[in-house]
Amino acid sequence: SSAVSPAGDLTSQILQALDQASPLLSTEAFPAAGFVELKAALDRLASRDMVRYDTLEREEALLEPEGEQIAANGSHEARVFEALRTAVEGLTVQELEKAIGDKNVVKIGQGKAFKEKWISKTKDGKFKAASDSIQDVTQEQMQTIQKTRTYPNAKILADLKKRKLIRMQKIISFKIHKSAHFALAIPEEATDLTADMITSGAWKTATFKPYNFKALGADQQAGALHPLNKVRSELRQIFFEMGFEEMSTDKFVESAFWNFDALFVPQQHPARDLQDTFYVSDPKLADKPRAESAEDTKDYEAYWKNVQAVHQDGKYGSIGYRYPWSGDETQKLVLRTHTTAISANMLHKLASQKGPDGRPPPARYFSIDRVFRNETVDATHLAEFHQVEGVIADYNLTLGGLMEFMDIFFGKMGITDLRYKPAYNPYTEPSMEIFSYHKGLGKLVEIGNSGMFRPEMLEAMGLPKDMRVFGWGLSLERPTMIKYGISNIRELLGHKVDLNFVQNNPAVRLDKV
Template identity: 55%
Template sequence: QLQKFILAELNNLGSIQDSRKLFYTPISRHLDQPNDSLVLQSSLQGLQSKEMIDYKNHETYTYTLSDEALDLIKNGSHEARVWACLSTDEGLDPKEIITKVGSTSAKVGQGRAFKQNWIKKVDNKFFKNVLDIEDVTVNNLVYIQAHNTLNDEKELSDLKKRKLIKPKKLLHFSIAKGPQYSPELITFETDLTSDMLIDGSWKNKSFKKYNFDAAGALPQGGALHPLLKVREEFRNIFFEMGFEEMPTNQFVESCFWNFDSLFVPQQHVARELQDTFYIKEPKVADVSDKEYYNKVKTTHESGGFGSIGYRAPFSEDETKRLVLRTHTTATSAQCLYRLAKQEGGFKPCKLFSIDRVFRNEAVDATHLAEFHQVEGVIADKNITLGDLIGFMEVFFKKMGMSQLRFKPAYNPYTEPSLEIFAHHDGLGKWVEIGNSGMFRPEMLAPMGLPDDVHVLGFGLSLERPTMIKYAINNIRDLVGHKVDIEQVEKSEAVRF
C-alpha cells in the first residue's frame, strides 16, 4: 500500500522533497501507520533495491519541555524572578534575595539578570536597573511548547545544556524517481525457472538484481575433527617424502599377523587378556600360506638366519586367534610379506599408515582403549641405523621438532630399537614422541626378503601431537561424548 502510494505521489509531483508533507494528502489517511518513519524507511528501501526510487535520509530534532521549563513558563524565569523582587530605590542584600525567590532562582537568576543589565549592585546591595524586561527564556520556551523547535540554534543548545528542553531525533526522507521508476509497482522475479524458459515468459519478466553485498548464510557444513586435521598434515608430509599409503581398513587381525609374523614370542605379556582384546565370534581364522606359516613357526621354535629362536613350542591354536589389532605394524608385516612375493623381485619402498588400534588399557586422562597410530616403514638394500636416525630428523623437522634424542629400547620385532624424544619448545621439556627400530631378520627372512634388504620402521600416536598442538590436556576433550562440537567446528587447521 505504502509503496504504491509513494510511486503514485512521485508520478504526481515528480519528486518528493520532504516526506513529512506526504502525509497531509488525503490518500495517506487510508494507510496504516504512515507517520512511522521506520515503516516508511523499509518501504523506501524495498523500492530502492528495485532501483524504482532514490531516497535520502534527513535527520531533524524536535524538543519537549522539562518540568522545570513548565515551571518557568508559569512563574517566570529565574532571572525575571530576581529582577521582580528588587526595586529601583531600596537595595536588597544577597541573603534577602534568597529569602524572597528561593536559593535556586537566586543562584541562577542573579548572574543571568546581571548579564542582561536588568539589575545593578551598589555597596553590596542589589537594585533594579531597568523598569521593563522581556523574559526571553520564557518566550523561547513558550515558542518551543507550541512549535517543538526554535529557529535560534544557539538558544536551543543553551536551553538543552540547562536541561530545560529534551531533544528527540526524527527521520524524514527526500525521494526521487530511480532508473527503474514506473508508476506501477513491479514485482521482480527472484528465480529463473525451467517453466519460464519453456513457455518463453522470461522475456516479459523483470528479474531482481543480485545483491552482492548481502551477507551470505553461514554454511552448515561439517568440520574436520582436530585428529583428522593433524592426520591430513601427517599424510601430506608422508606423500611429500615419497611414501605410499598402506591399506589399514581391517581392524580385526589374526594373532599370526598381529604377533607371530612379527616374531613376538607366544608367551609375551602383550598378548595377555588384560592388554589385548580377543574376538568372541568368530574366534579364529585359518592360516592361508602354509609354507610361510611353517617358516614362522620354525623360527619361533628353533630360530635360523643366525638366530636360536625362542626354544619354546609354537601353538597353532594361539596363532589362529582373532584380535582387535594392537598396532598397525600388523599391516606393515603383511605389506612387507607381499613385497617379498611380488613379481620381478624386490623393489625399494616407503610405506605409511595412519589408523586406529586397540589396547585393553585402563582409561584415564591421557589413555583410551583405542587410539590412532602413525606408522612408517622403509625397505631398501643395506639401510642402517644411521638411515633411521637421519630419516627421523628430516621427518620430525617437518613437524617443527628439530631437536631429537634417541634412547635404546626393546621391541620383539626390531633390533636395535630406539625410543624417540623431541624437545617441545612450547612445553619447555623433552617429550617421548615415538618408537622405532630396524626389523629383525627373524621377521624378514621367513617372508623371503633378500638378506641385504633391511627395513626400518617407526610408530607414534596421532593423539599426542594433536593434544600438544591444540593444547588439550584431557583426551576426553578430544574423543568421546564430552567433545565440544562447537570447539571442533572452530578449531583452526594445523600447520606444523
C-alpha cells in the same frame, strides 16, 4: 507507470509519509516498525536513490521494576512517612510493617526517612512523623523519566542508574530524506534483459533492478571434517610427497599371528596379556595364514613353519626364544594393537615381488588408522587411538639413514630438534623412542617409536638378507591435541565431543620447514 509495492507495505508507507514531510524521524513516523524490517525497507529505497537516510543513536532511560514501583507508589522513605503522618501516637516496627505491607520498604525507607529528618523516635521507641508534609523527589524523578525517557540532569541520571532504579538503553533511529529519484512507488523493475525486450524496444525505457552485491546468501549447513581427519589428511599428504604407498587398513580384527607372531613377539610377552590386548570371544580362532587372492602364490605353510622355527629353536643365525611355540595361540583373534600387523603382512607380500634385478624392489608403505589397547581410560588415554605408521624397505639401509629420514619427516610436520632414546620392541633392533622439545611444556616429549626390523622377522618372510626395513609409529591424537590446544582426549573423541567444536574449527596447517 505501474507500481509493485502493495499498498500498506513498509516501503510504500515510507514514501507516503515522506511525501507529506521530509525529512522525518523513524521513531516518530513508524514507532511500531521493527528495526530489521525498517532498515531493509530503507535500504531497498536507498539503493534506488529514492530516499537517503542517516542513522541516529541515542540512549533512553528506562525504569527498572523498583523504579516503576516508586513511580506508582512513592519512594520507600515517603511511604514510611505517609504511614506515620496520620498515626499520632507513633507506630512500632511491626505496626509500620503491617501498615505498609512490605518489610523491605520499611527496612530501607525508615533509614532514609531519618536522614531526611522526616521521622523521629518517641521515648518508648516508636516511630513518628517529624514534619507535616514532605516532597518525594525520587518519585517525581521516576515519573519524569517514565514520561520523557530521559532526565535533564546527567549527574542525577547516573546516580539513579547506580541505585539500580533505571537502566540505559541504546535506541537507533533513522532520519529519512527524499532523494533524487523519489516517487510514491517503486517503479516496476526488470530483473533480466530478454530477447522480447530487445525486439520490442522496451529495454529503452525499462528500469532494471540493481544488483545487490552485498547480499551474503543463505548460511550453508555443510558437513565438517573431524579435527583428527584434518590432521590425518595433512599427514597423508606428507607421506605421498615422500613416495609412500598407503596400506589398506580395513581389518580391525587380526589374528595373533600377524599382530604378534609374525613380528617375533614371543607368546609369553606381557603385551599379549589380557591386560593390554582385547581378544575376540566369538569366533575365537582365525584360519591359519593363507593366500587371500588368486595372484598370491606364496607358500604360507612354509612361512608358518619358519615363524615357528625362529621362535622355538632359532634360525637365520638367531638362537630364538627356546619355548614350545603353540599354533593355536597364533590363531586367536585380537583387536589389532598396532598397525604393524599390516606392515608385517605387506612386507611378507613384498618378499615375493620381483624388481628389475629379480629381487624384491625397495618399498615405502604407510597407514593411519585405529588400533585398540585395553588401557585405563583417563584424560589422555582411550582404549583406542589412531596410529600413524610408516615402513621403508631398501637395500643396505643404516641406522643413520633412519635418523636422517626422521629429521625430514618430522620436520615436514613442524617438529624439529629430535632426540633419540634406546628402547625395546620385540620386532626391532635397535629400537629408539623419538623425542622432541615441546616449547609450550618446556620439556622433551615422546613423539614416536621406531626401529630396524629384526632379521628373525624379515628372513622368515623370505626377504633377502641385505634388505633392511625400518619403521616407526606415532599416535594421530597427540599432534592433533597439540594443534587444537585440547588437553582432554574426551573432547576430541567419543560421546562428549561438542559438535560445534568439530563444525567451527579451521583446517589445520602443519607449519612446514
